[in-house]
Amino acid sequence: MHKKGILFVALVALLLAACGSGGASGEGFTFGMILVGPQNDHGWSQAHYEGGQYVVEHLPGAEMIVFDLLNPADKPEATLEGVVDEMVAQGATLIFTTSDEFEEDTTTVAAKYPDVTFVNISGDDALTGEGPANLSNVMGRMEEMKAIAGCAAALTTQTGQLGYVGPLINHETLRLTASAYLGARHCYETYRGEDPDDLEFTVSWIGFWFNIPGVTSDPTEVTSSFLDTGVDVVLSGIDTTEAINVAGQRAAADHAVWAVPYDYLGACENAPSICLGVPFFNWGPDYLAVATAVAEGRWSQSWLWNGPNWDDLSDLSSTSVGWLNGPGLSAEAAANLADYISKLASGEVAVWAGPINLQDGSAYIAAGAVGSDEQIWYLPQLVEGMQGPSQ
Amino acid sequence: MDSTQLIAILGSIVLQAAPLIIAVCGETISERAGVINLSMDGSLLLSALAGFVAALLTGSLLLGFLAAAAVGALFAAIVAFGSLHLRQNQVAIGFVLAMLGDSLSAFLGQSYTRLPGPSVPSWHIPLLKDIPVLGPIFFRQDAVVYFALLLVLVTWWFLFRTRAGLELRSAGERPEAAFSRGVAVRKLRYLYAILGGALVGMAGAAYSLSVKIGWAEGHTRGMGWIALAIVIFGGWSPVRGAIGALLFGATKALATLLQRSFPQVALVAFNAIPWLLMIVVLLLVSGKLAAPLLARAPAALRRPLRSLLQAAPPAALGQPLDES
Amino acid sequence: MSAKPSFLQRIWPLLPGLAALLITTLLLVVMGTDPIDAYLAMWQGAFGSSARIYSVLAFLVPLLLAASGLLLTFKAGLWNIGIEGQIIMGAIAASWVALRVQLPAGLQIPLELLAAMAGGAVWALLAGVLKTRGGVHEIFGGLALNNLAILFTNYLIAGPWQPPEGGSFRGTQPFGAHALLPLFDNSRLSLLSLALAVLAFAGVALLLTNSHWGLRLKALGQNARSAFLLGVSSQRELLLAMALCGALAGLGGGVRVLSWFDSLRQSISGGIGYLALMVVLLAGFRLVLTPLVAFFFSAVLNGSITLQLRTQLHSALGDILTGVLVLLVLLFGNYTRVQRVVLRAAQAARRRLSDG
Incomplete structure (x- = not known):
């Protein structure tokens, strides 16, 4: 329609x-x-x-x-x-x-x-x-920038557990969170040679776009809880920077953890050394x-x-969305990430390539097909393999 | 979940409870001397901002904590002056200051929102850190946690084991009698209200420089009211208050863990737990509800149960004393 | 003290206002904003056009309703800080009727407003019973109930009352036109609600000054023991005062969803209850001053929106202005007490000087 x-x-x-x-x-x-x-x-x-x-x-x-x-x-x-x-x-x-x-x-x-x-x-x-x-x-x-973020996380994780600090649940946040997962899955398999089903990807929704004390869950505590339970890379989907702040603090205490912030080009500033990069508007x-x-x-x-200017994801005069590598990304991961980006740009790899099932197991995108704009925009649930609530 | 993860979670609970513990100790001292400082919510916000900004501008964490303590002390001094000298209602002044501190912090903090800044480094205590279980939970933290733990012990010892502590408590329990024995009640009340306020201020800085680093509007909103309720739960004892703060932190951590596996709507139920708990706990502490329950308990258990559950506020809490 | 008031004593009530203005002016200067520009922006934001005046009046309605209710609970000696939750529960109850009940035109809105009053009253009674039966101080019972009301709103808009497009904590879908209060001249002001607020205030005033019940309430507020001697059943009086206050606050919440907004939303009150407490404190619990002070608060807060748009200063400046004013009036409003403290300090200083 x-x-x-x-x-x-x-x-x-x-x-x-x-x-x-x-x-x-x-x-x-x-x-x-x-x-x-x-x-x-x-x-x-x-x-x-x-x-x-x-x-x-x-x-x-x-x-x-x-x-x-x-x-x-x-x-x-x-x-x-x-x-x-x-x-x-x-x-x-x-x-x-x-x-x-x-x-x-x-x-x-x-x-x-x-x-x-x-x-x-x-x-x-x-x-x-x-x-x-x-x-x-x-x-x-x-969506593709989030997939790149997920890829960077999967290329870096040592525990195989990723945590996503999500805002509230609607079509936009479902499709962005799922995109990050699909990117992470692809790279975990393609570049690290691991079984993508072994990758744990957990979403925790705080209840709003940013923290409202007493109303939402506190993203500081949500991030701490992730890092306490085996997650070593946190991705942020909320409007503000708590996830990278907490990860930065942990890293300063010699924990091997990383973060991928969101939204704003300069978001890595809050803890540059553990910032894998930022998908930005x-x-x-x-x-x-x-x-x-x-x-x-x-x-x-x-x-x-x-969409982005695929020729240069950080050309601020032309791109609508972009990705900027962070100082925390290792050289090897950066090389693999660059390969993934170039394949997305050429169309050789698509984030929403089937077969993709929804979280409840129902088929959403058939094998060999690529999700249409409408299917992506109106994604009804998280996709299969992700942990965390869809509604 | 394995045991390392459980220990890590418990460690986070201790860290997140540390500012609350500091604030609860401060307020307990003040209320034991007879002064309710209801401004805590606004005072925490403004001192969190002051601590962060001072540390950011000077590069010194110590100055950050001092600036925050000064803000907290100032708020407490206003409450004390208003009630002890001007004979105005402590609750009213405290409430207005709670509101005012909130708006002031929003206005003055506008240009410091989400700036990266200094934070208290973690420092593991040699030897103690290697104690199994307890080491990683309590002794692989930062100075804020150690300060909070030490403060609980020192406050308890001071209040209940020293002569000065006895005088402090007499100012809050029987001010007339204390005055006639030559205790300078008003002076003591000023002193301990301001000291307690300074500790509340340090709790604010503990948030912005350690537990929730940085500043954003409404950064600690609500925590002051929770701390006030924990003081009651703690029966005006720092040890029990600290346990209350830890329990509060534990319920929140549990809610955060559980909510990952439940639908979004359940988030509401989890976030409601602390507030429901607050009502239940205050019901138990007040004694009106606990008395009939206690009556049914086995006789041998009644006394310990009663002292565990119930607590009465200092008899002269919030009441002025005419010294002239 | 002399019988004839001195000049200082006569201008004394004005001084806190001047001092509050001085402090906010200082803040403005520190922030590098021309104070004249700032105050002009605030003035124009409150009274610059008919649309602005309507907005001031529309925001005034729930504030005045809540403040009127608080006059009753304060008179009974209660700190009804739970009024914020009572506003929210009123909004929720009104929304329930607006969403789920379809009645003929003449009945729909009255029923919504009645539901709002009932919702607020129930929540207030809960805080009241926690106090009288459970011994939980109304400040802490009220705070917990406020947060529970906020969370209940979230549950409803994310759960059973979720709009058809799903997701989001934005709010319910807008109510049908038949369920909304008629608005005045393309603004958010409902004249009916304004009339109700004025009536409610008048009713409270009458109750407090001209009824036996008002007298008993006063006795209760001043001293629980003397009230007992007067034969006042304290529990019943307290609970009635709470329920009436809750009903008025709830009505304010209903007005919020039925005219200020058009649906139930997250943070439907956003602190109006706390503002109402400040209003009554500034008015010094005096009847005549309460509506004036409420109007002043609404004007300042509306003006601060324009202030922010023009100068990029945080609109919290309006709250600071009113907050400092309330604080100074509370501290120094009573001339004789201040005079006594100053005289004593002067005496002590003189003694010290002569000793030294």
């Missing part, structure tokens, strides 16, 4: 990307950036904030209004609608609402302001037709394309799910 939509959107994306460059002017152009966490969280929200800054740098004259920590636990007096009211009053004609948490409210508010363009990150209301005409969705195609180029289109009055609705 969504297939045509995806094709159409991919076309629009190409067109947008094609006319995204050139000396556009943003004089008098104001856009809003609404973040669920703090703008300097070294994770999800900071990646968006810096994407907004990229727009300001490359669209001369453009101005950004930021509002961070918009969640009812931190700010009971603020609502998305109230913040948008204020941003529109200050002249914003484009507003990024950068969380899954804002999906419903963005659709409601977009109907209230038909002349303002809204971009909700990670939602699918523009794809399903639930959203009004002035609403787009943007998401980075992070680079929102700048996509945000610039949208902002330029709005500023020049030629924007049209789209649902973007943009």
